[in-house]
Amino acid sequence: MISADQLVLFIAAGWLLNLTPGPDVFYIVTHALRSGARAGLVAGLGIAAGCCVHIVAAALGVGALLASSATAFTVLKWLGAAYLVWMGVRMLRAQPGDGLAAVARSAQAERAPATPLVQVFLGGFWTNVLNPKVALFFLAFVPQFIAPDTEHKTLAFLLLGLLFNVNALPISAAWALGAAWMARRVGALQRRMHWLDRVAGAMFIGFGLKLAFTDQPTA
Template sequence: MLLAPEQFLGFLAAAVLITVSPGPDNLMVLGFGMSRGRAQGIVFGLGCGFGCLSHTALAALGVSALIAASPMAFMALRIGGGLYLVWLGIRALRSSGQVRVAAMRGADEPLSRLFARGLLANAINPKVVLFFLSFLPQFIVAGRGHVGWQTAQLGLVFTVQAALLFALLGYFSGSVGQWLQRHARAGAWLDRLAGTIFVALGVRMIVAR
């Protein structure tokens, strides 16, 4: 069973906006691309994107286990996740929006090692684990069944779009970095949009029955 079209499109739109909002991963990709070159930025970005696969597996297994254990436990996860998303949204709305790109200096590394660095940086980040466990269930339609499979598909969609966007960011890192320097408030607007989405999703799941 594949995701419903409206389920897929709604999730993809939210995932893309969240991915392009200034954050540690995409700012690191920008830093690598600007200071070391396009190839390095692309490879590091792909590593960051595909690091989401580990979180996808954890989320799919964890949500499936909760459903099997108790529908009430799953509801508690969704409410807790909703509160976490509201908190993230409020932080984004209150953010100054200033984007600071740190140059990633140092000795040249093999591309395979850069990919592994990006993969590891994302895979071991506990904040990303919490985000996946909070964000993915908001788009699960429990009535359609196969909750674990739905979660896995959503995680794969997030992973693919993140890897593609991070790779593009690495490729255009020089131009994007210059544009961000000229438009200092761009980060604020992206934060506001992402924050609004977080709050809306969180509130929807807190009040949903």
Template sequence: MPASATLLLYVLSTAALLAVPGPSVVYVVARAVEHGRAAGLVSVLGLETGALLHVLLAAGGVTAVLASSEWAFAVLRYGGAAYLLWLGLRQLLSRRRPAGAGPAATPASRRRLFRDGVLVDLLNPKTGLFFLAFLPQFVDPAAGPVALQVLVLGLLFVVMATATDSAYALTAAALRNRVARPASGRPVLQRTTAVVYCGLGGLAAVV
């Protein structure tokens, strides 16, 4: 296991990274604004499950293999972008609820929300490359099996990311309850979240 000083440096570095909102925060906030607090938290669990799978792949060396394959990287990259764009288009084309029904009249399935979160994160190869580039900086080959150290550091990152993203989801849901009116707020939220998904998809494809 890494030394205590190394772990402390890792925690501080991870906290600094998580303090800057990224695509995952934007995604979670969009879900919470559109569907409410529970949906935001379920989306967080989905995203972090995807991140956990990336950690397992990195620990097993699979991420390094994928990173060395331009074809495999492109498939994941454009597959993830296409999935985000599909989420946005589905949001735009979905039927609006009857006036007065309110934002929570037909809440999205929690299973679907969780699945979407997992796929959004899992289909993003840049997440895997992040773990491949970031975690080894804090690994000490003399302190034990490298794969085990990567796994432990990755799990710690996922735990901290879960706490951070959950805080954003709860904040977004609280603001949503204050500003969204039952009849008029729903179409605006629907269009806004659709634009967010499409924007994230476009960003994933070109960056």
């Protein structure tokens, strides 16, 4: 289904994406800062549950796509490539003062009362499920690692999607456990996240270009 080199690349790209601050990271960090590490961990589990919905839906869609017309494949291929390049450009253009540090300052300033953990979990779940960019990301990213001659493409997509999701859990936990440390070192965090954005941006532009020149897989 996938070579060892491709598997390592897939895991590394997933970790890099999950390390890069985005809506999911902001949600985890905000709740960890407001209510402690346990709330951050629960927020991460809610987001992971939401990702499972996107993975199953995208897998079924990809299975149908790979058996459909060349026109349908081409349209989705270019949409996915454009999305990955757009995401990469945004990361490259991110400024050191943007994003995560502002969330940390805002969460600390509000000093809101602790949110019930069930509500934290459901909030992470629905925040992820209702974000169409997550579905588009899976449709654009995962098929690049499925060999054209794979017999069961839908199953391959499901397994890779679930692997991506499982690999995201320790990163989400690290964000939650490290939220207090990050709040005390906002300036250092801004500088490190800025360079991480640059690396991730270049990587996803590369994935977008790779997808743009991918031929239609055979049924």
